[in-house]
Amino acid sequence: MSARLRENRLIVRTPEGVVFALPLAGPLTRFLAWLVDCGIVLAAQSALSGFLPLMGVIGADMGTAVAILLFFALNMGYGLAAEWFWRGQTVGKRLLGLRVMDAGGLRLQFSQIALRNLLRAVDILPGLYLAGGLACVLSSRAQRLGDLAANTVVVRGDRAGDIELPATVSGKYNSLRAWPHLEARLRQLVTPQEAGAALAALLRRNTLDPDARVRVFAAFAARFREKVPFPEEATFGLSDEALVRNVLDSLRGRAD
């Protein structure tokens, strides 16, 4: 197993030879998550303060003692407990889609969570997490000092939900179907990388700026035309985007 960084992503190569990449969280996102967590702790402290008068029933002294211990436990234990029970997440991290994980992709151990939280004592110095923030900026894995010692990283993107692949490719009339020899040539000449890139562009087409959308699909269409010259009847009246969609539909016939 090996893990390395490339383009702000943690790349893990498993013993089975499979490679997966996880995007690393940057200092700003992490800072925002920390602010949310600070808010949670402050809110919890304020709620506890509301109960302080009730603690008077066990005596003023013991009530104060319990309050001191509760505040302490909340400050020291919130991050630790949340990250342990929520598998690397606090409320702030959950809201911002962040997760702490082992830098080698392995299961997060309690000692790692405890160490990274205890070492906040150094990361926070001289104030406002300056030491930790600086380390995060300088580190190739965006790790604060506690992460470096505990061998942890913070990754972006919580568990992804279901994949929404709309009928971008199928379910529509495909003029290329009438030309099976061209479809065969497409399957022979178009690489999986090209097909994957074209599909990704189709899936994201609604997020593209109109001009960019036209340019992107013009480039794909030109690429496919270059590989397989289509007769005019096959592409008459088709926009570049529709041509790309038809090409991908035709490629579906190829065996996995």
Next chain:
Amino acid sequence: MIVDIQRFLAAESPHWDELSAMLDRIDRDPAAPLPLEEARRFHYLYQRASTGLARLAGFPPDHPARRRLEPLVARAYAEAHSARAAGRRFRPLVWFFAEFPRTFRRRAAAFWVSLGVTLAGVLFGGLALYADQESKRVLMPFSHLMQDPAQRVQEEETAEEHRLDGGHGSFAAYLMTHNIRVSVTAMAFGLLFGLGSVVLLFYNGVMLGAVAADYILAGQTAFLAGWLLPHGSVEIPAILLAGQAGLVLGGALLGGGSPDPVRARLRAAAPDIVTLVGGVAVMLVWAGIVESFFSQYHEPVVPYWLKITFGAGELLLLTVFLAAAGRAGEGRA
């Protein structure tokens, strides 16, 4: 190689959903045993998802299929390749009475360094105060220690009402939380290759040495021993152990001739550091209670011989505990 992504997704998604549901179940109760059949099924699903991810290698990283499958394979990989022992239920008594002393002994070299640095500080502080009484203000930056020892002893022994009456609980809580914070800091400063912990231990030793010299020179040795020993016999070793944890951290960073890379050294040291700090926290809870409810009472309320015997007994018990507890299972640990 995949071109018909939708057919691929239609065929694979049910398996990914099953794997995801299985991982969720494991997440909910990591300590629950995984039956053999279920483990086999998990392994099959993990391999199938891994193969799927390998087949998606030609697709861009932000492709929705990869965005779904990569975190899933990452979770399954972590589960498949991490030791199941990690999921064992935490048993606090076994941890404190066996694992903690074993860890202390395993990292004893760091403790001796911690003790040596503190003793050097004690010697320095004591000698500095002996040589220059004016250095008291610098060596002991606490206003309540600026007072003349003899005067303080007289005030404490003649007081009709104790200053902490009605405030023992909150004082104990303050002491616990403050000392635990100091201990965590002593450990955390080990990140500076152990140097930060050394400086804190030495400084702590200097203050201790100066206070001891101040009271001894004033002829108040019995008061000093009766005041410090009941809680100090646990609190001072706790600080030493926190320093030990910091030195273990610093040692893992420095390497000290170890052929392992720094990440492997830190991975090996992390559980020991956390165990030591956890043990220190427990010790400081006890020390806080003793300091607030017992140490602050002096003669004639509590005779010094009793306080000194109590403190010496605690120190003896602590020594035996750290030296011998958990030895029975040491070979298996």
